[in-house]
Structure formats: structure tokens, C-alpha cells
Amino acid sequence: MKQQEVFRALADPTRRAILKRLQGGAMSAGELGAAFDITPASLSHHFAVLKQADLVRTERRGQYIVYSLNSTVVEDLARMVLDLFPSGGARGGKR
Amino acid sequence: MKQQEVFRALADPTRRAILKRLQGGAMSAGELGAAFDITPASLSHHFAVLKQADLVRTERRGQYIVYSLNSTVVEDLARMVLDLFPSGGARGGKR
DNA sequence: GCAATATTTAGAAATTTGTCTAAATATCTA
DNA sequence: TAGATATTTAGACAAATTTCTAAATATTGC
Numbered sequence: 644m645k646q647q648e649v650f651r652a653l654a655d656p657t658r659r660a661i662l663k664r665l666q667g668g669a670m671s672a673g674e675l676g677a678a679f680d681i682t683p684a685s686l687s688h689h690f691a692v693l694k695q696a697d698l699v700r701t702e703r704r705g706q707y708i709v710y711s712l713n714s715t716v717v718e719d720l721a722r723m724v725l726d727l728f729p730s731g732g733a734r735g736g737k738r
Numbered sequence: 739m740k741q742q743e744v745f746r747a748l749a750d751p752t753r754r755a756i757l758k759r760l761q762g763g764a765m766s767a768g769e770l771g772a773a774f775d776i777t778p779a780s781l782s783h784h785f786a787v788l789k790q791a792d793l794v795r796t797e798r799r800g801q802y803i804v805y806s807l808n809s810t811v812v813e814d815l816a817r818m819v820l821d822l823f824p825s826g827g828a829r830g831g832k833r
Numbered sequence: 834g835c836a837a838t839a840t841t842t843a844g845a846a847a848t849t850t851g852t853c854t855a856a857a858t859a860t861c862t863a
Numbered sequence: 864t865a866g867a868t869a870t871t872t873a874g875a876c877a878a879a880t881t882t883c884t885a886a887a888t889a890t891t892g893c
Contacts, residue, residue: 647751654749655851656742659822666824672870685852687871706860706869717823724819727754728812729761750881767840780882782841801839801890835893842887849880857872863865 644719645696652696657681658689662698662712669711671704739814740791747791752776753784757793757807764806766799 652658657679664670664678676686690710693699698716702709747753752774759765759773771781785805788794793811797804 646754650745650749650754651850653819653822654745657851659745662822673868681851682853683870684854684872688851691871703859708859708870712823714823717820720819720823721816724748724815725812727748727757728807728809728815752881768838776881777883778840779842779884783881786841798889803840803889836891837893838889838891840887840889843885844883845885846883847881849878851876851878853874853876855873855875857870859868859870861866861868863867 644716644723646723648692648696649698649716649720649723652692652698655689655692658693661689661693665699665710665712669702669709671707671709673707675710739811739818741818743787743791744793744811744815744818747787747793750784750787753788756784756788760794760805760807764797764804766802766804768802770805 660679661675664675672686672690673683676683679686690699690701694701698713700711700713702711755774756770759770767781767785768778771778774781785794785796789796793808795806795808797806
């Protein structure tokens with residue numbers, strides 16, 4: 644897993660909002676972008692960053708390109724975060 | 739908790755390395771910086787970002803300023819991350 | 834108080850990032 | 864095939880970020 648790509652991807656609020664929005668289920672780029680006040684081109688850029696970090700998956704469905712969350716990453720992601728703190732190894736403290 | 743500050747802080751590899759290094763215990767700025775090939779001024783900048791995100795604490799000890807991990811944030815941090823994914827509420831899937 | 838050490842602040846330069854417009858590519862439908 | 868819709872790519876530009884050097888601040892010990 645590309646740690647740097649992932650953290651970088653999460654650093655932008657628009658991208659986090661995109662991930663949030665995808666919790667509701669897969670969505671086309673246009674549908675997804677309707678919630679944001681930036682151009683499709685800018686959106687596309689954000690999608691690319693998320694994809695590079697392997698946080699989302701894409702599938703062309705006819706005219707549309709459908710985005711979905713890559714949920715398998717969540718575990719790695721959680722590990723990466725916890726790994727930044729002590730006692731994060733085996734069932735961290737405080738649990 | 740300032741979500742944006744935290745994610746932004748974690749986006750830089752040097753800052754993540756600093757956090758990692760602090761896992762070994764509290765350390766003065768100089769000691770901490772010895773591991774990196776950047777000037778004290780640049781280091782200081784990174785410290786400021788980490789502090790703003792409330793990820794580290796500082797305490798002056800004589801001439802030195804000692805940095806330590808703010809471990810209490812780990813739970814919030816984990817929550818923020820998991821919150822970006824579905825089924826993140828109660829003991830997510832795949833566990 | 835003064836010199837030495839530790840760290841931060843200020844200001845500038847280089848790089849990266851987010852956004853835009855314009856153009857390109859892909860698919861659908863008439 | 865042509866036109867309409869959906870999305871991405873290319874190139875430019877402004878804003879943010881990382882880094883540097885030089886100077887400022889804080890503390891220790893003589």
C-alpha cells in the first residue's frame with residue numbers, strides 16, 4: 644500500500660467529502676460531482692488522486708463512469724494510522 | 739478536534755517520521771531533528787504544524803524544548819479515519 | 834552581563850497543489 | 864455518421880507548502 648499516496652489523498656477536504664459521499668453507494672462521476680462547486684475537470688483530478696491511492700474503484704457503465712469505495716483499504720488505513728502511535732501494535736491500550 | 743489540521747499534518751512524510759520517532763519517548767527538538775537532513779528552522783516549522791494539529795505536546799526543560807506524542811488523539815484520529823468508510827460505526831466488517 | 838547553545842521567527846525561493854478553460858476521448862441515440 | 868452527453872487530459876495560473884538563510888529569543892554557566 645502506498646502510504647504516502649493515501650495520506651496525501653486524505654489531506655484534501657473535497658476528497659474526504661467525496662469518500663463520505665460514496666458511503667451511500669456507488670455513483671457516477673457526474674452524480675458525485677453535483678454536490679461540489681467545482682468544475683468537472685477539477686473533480687476528475689480529485690478522482691485521479693483517490694484512485695492512485697487505491698481508495699476508490701472505477702467501472703465504466705455505458706456513458707458513465709461509476710465510482711465506488713474500495714473498502715478493503717480501510718484495514719490497512721487504520722493500521723497505518725495506529726502505527727503512528729505507541730501501543731498500536733497488538734490491540735492498543737485504552738480499548 | 740481540527741480534522742483538517744490533523745490530516746494535513748499527516749500528509750507529510752517528514753512529519754510522520756517525527757511522530758514515529760517520538761514513539762520511543764519524549765525528545766528535545768535537536769535530538770529529534772538529528773535524524774533528518776533538514777535545517778533546524780525547517781524542523782521547527784514541522785513541529786509547529788504537528789502542534790497545531792494537537793498531535794504533539796511541548797514542554798520547556800531548561801535550554802531544551804521537549805516534544806512528546808499526544809497519545810490521547812489516537813482515538814479521535816482512528817475515528818476520523820474509520821468515519822470515512824462505511825460500516826465504520828460499530829466494529830467494522832472483516833475483523 | 835556575556836558568550837555559548839537551543840529553538841523559533843521572518844522573509845524569500847522553489848516546488849507542489851487545486852482550480853480553471855479549452856480540447857480530446859468515449860459512448861449513446863437518432 | 865452526426866450530435867449530444869459524460870468524463871478525462873493538457874496547459875496555464877494562483878495559492879499553499881517546503882525549504883533555506885539570517886536574525887531574534889530564551890536559557891545556561893562563567
